[in-house]
Amino acid sequence: MIVAGLTGGIGSGKSAAADLFAKRGVPVIDADAISHELTAPGQPVVELIRKQWGDEVITASGELDRARLRHRVFSDPEQLRILESILHPAIRRRIQHEIDSLRAAGAPWCLVVVPLLFESGFDDLVDRVIVVDIPTALQIERVVARDHVSAKDAQRILARQMPREERASRADYLIDNSGPLEALEPRVAAIHQQLSADAQSGQGLL
Numbered sequence: 001m002i003v004a005g006l007t008g009g010i011g012s013g014k015s016a017a018a019d020l021f022a023k024r025g026v027p028v029i030d031a032d033a034i035s036h037e038l039t040a041p042g043q044p045v046v047e048l049i050r051k052q053w054g055d056e057v058i059t060a061s062g063e064l065d066r067a068r069l070r071h072r073v074f075s076d077p078e079q080l081r082i083l084e085s086i087l088h089p090a091i092r093r094r095i096q097h098e099i100d101s102l103r104a105a106g107a108p109w110c111l112v113v114v115p116l117l118f119e120s121g122f123d124d125l126v127d128r129v130i131v132v133d134i135p136t137a138l139q140i141e142r143v144v145a146r147d148h149v150s151a152k153d154a155q156r157i158l159a160r161q162m163p164r165e166e167r168a169s170r171a172d173y174l175i176d177n178s179g180p181l182e183a184l185e186p187r188v189a190a191i192h193q194q195l196s197a198d199a200q201s202g203q204g205l206l
Contacts, residue, residue, distance in 0.1 A: 002109035002199045003099055003125065007117035008132035009161050010154075011142035013177040013184065017132050018113045020188040027110040029098045031091055031122070038090050039064045048086050074156075088120055095125060108199035118162050118170060130191060131171035133164060134178045 006021075008014045022028045038045045041062035049069070050058050057069040073079040095112060102110045111130075114122045123129065134142075136158065143154040161167075168174055173191050177184055 001099075001103045001107055002127050002195055004109060004111050004128040004130055004195060005117050005123060005126035006111055006113045006130045006132065007115060007167070008175075008177075009134075009136075009139055009164055009167065010115070010157055011139040011146065012132040012134050013142075014113060014115065014132050016181060016184060017130070017175060017177065017188055018111060020185055021111050021192060024189070024192050026192065027102050027107050029095055029102075029110060029112045031095065031112070031114040034091050034094045035087060038087070038094070039066075045086060045090055049083070052082060052086070084120070088122075092122065092125070095122070099125070109195045116161065118167065123170075128172045128195065129170060130173045130175065131167055132175045132177050133168050133171075134176070136164065138178055 006014060006018055008017075018028050018030065037043075039049070040046070046058065046062070046064055049064065053069065053072060057065050057072065059065050069083070073083050095114075099110065099112070112122075112126055114120065117123050117126075117129070139158060140151050140154045143149065143157070144151055147154075173194075175184065175187050175191075
């Protein structure tokens with residue numbers, strides 16, 4: 001089975017691309033969805049976060065107050081590192097478990113969506129890398145409109161991510177998503193066809 005990682009800077013359209021792959025029957029493992037599952041009320045990860053930052057980042061119903069936690073770690077690299085040291089190992093274990101399950105089920109290839117694929121070191125879990133890319137100015141515009149944040153905040157988020165030129169240089173497949181959704185579909189279809197053919201012929205298998 002070929003494991004393809006899908007990544008891209010914030011606002012680049014990773015979810016839209018992943019949805020198009022899913023519509024073609026590709027199994028999708030979403031790191032963000034896993035993170036939300038692992039930080040649901042009663043999960044061990046939530047207790048580790050509580051021990052580190054106290055009850056102020058936990059709501060009365062036992063849910064993680066993501067906005068408050070994000071505010072605590074956003075401007076403090078050391079606090080962010082601590083949070084990642086709690087979350088990343090658990091997310092990695094779940095991703096590997098899902099990959100193993102799909103391999104055992106005979107899936108030809110699967111997609112692992114990780115926003116910070118390279119920054120988190122999760123790229124060692126995948127055989128191929130798909131990068132969704134758009135110009136920086138368009139990233140900022142989309143993030144401001146989607147997340148209702150200021151352009152300055154959007155720029156700060158971008159500054160914590162790998163420069164888009166470096167990310168693009170590490171891609172096996174580069175998707176330009178600066179156009180409409182209709183323009184994204186043919187590129188996704190072409191990559192799906194290529195990876196399906198490679199999986200069938202045995203290329204790129206672990």
